[in-house]
Amino acid sequence: MDNNTPCKKLVSNDGSLSIGQTIAIISSGVVGGLAYTFSDTFWFSAVEGEVYATSSLMTAVVFWAILKWENVADEPNANRWLIFIAYIVGLSIGVHLLNLLAIPAIVFVYYFKKYDVTRNGVIMAFVASIVILALIMYGIIPGVVTIGSWFDLLFVNTFGLPFDSGLYFYMF
Numbered sequence: 001m002d003n004n005t006p007c008k009k010l011v012s013n014d015g016s017l018s019i020g021q022t023i024a025i026i027s028s029g030v031v032g033g034l035a036y037t038f039s040d041t042f043w044f045s046a047v048e049g050e051v052y053a054t055s056s057l058m059t060a061v062v063f064w065a066i067l068k069w070e071n072v073a074d075e076p077n078a079n080r081w082l083i084f085i086a087y088i089v090g091l092s093i094g095v096h097l098l099n100l101l102a103i104p105a106i107v108f109v110y111y112f113k114k115y116d117v118t119r120n121g122v123i124m125a126f127v128a129s130i131v132i133l134a135l136i137m138y139g140i141i142p143g144v145v146t147i148g149s150w151f152d153l154l155f156v157n158t159f160g161l162p163f164d165s166g167l168y169f170y171m172f
Contacts, residue, residue, distance in 0.1 A: 055096035062088050062102045066109050073113045093141060100137060104129035 024040045036042050042056070062085055067082035085106060092099035107129035115121055149169045155166030 044085065051096045052098075055092060055098045058088055059093035059096060059099050059102055062092070062099060063105065066102070066106055070113050072108050093136075097137070097141075100133055103133050103136070 011017065011025065027076055044052075044146070065081055065085045065088065069078060072078045072081065082149065089099055089102065104126070107125050111117075111121065111125035148167055150166075151170035152164065152166035155161045155169060
């Protein structure tokens with residue numbers, strides 16, 4: 001483990017771990033993984049031939065990437081993790097909207113890493129996470145489709161082109 005891992009921050013102030021603390025960290029990860037593996041939530045999602053297993057995977061990848069970014073946030077190329085997180089969240093919107101619930105976690109991890117923690121700061125981070133969530137959920141997701149339909153109506157009704165031609169211009 002690195003010196004700055006979130007696990008070490010939970011059990012040690014100076015960054016050094018004893019054998020017992022290391023075993024406790026690894027054991028808690030194993031117990032958490034096995035608890036999710038044998039939970040009804042996972043298996044009901046896994047046996048349905050729909051989107052829930054993929055959505056769970058993408059949510060887990062996003063949360064893992066949040067922790068990886070937090071680990072290297074002070075390094076020069078750390079923003080690549082934020083771009084990766086945004087990319088996976090964007091992909092996951094096409095699968096299921098569940099991953100949008102990771103946005104408040106992203107905002108809070110970013111706030112706790114980059115700013116001094118105050119009561120008003122935590123409230124502002126919470127408000128910012130809700131605004132970002134609402135903007136994506138009620139603005140960007142339906143807005144992209146609505147603007148695409150306007151393009152299609154414009155090119156089909158005004159220019160007499162075939163159906164879906166406006167969509168191709170919109171994507172271009």
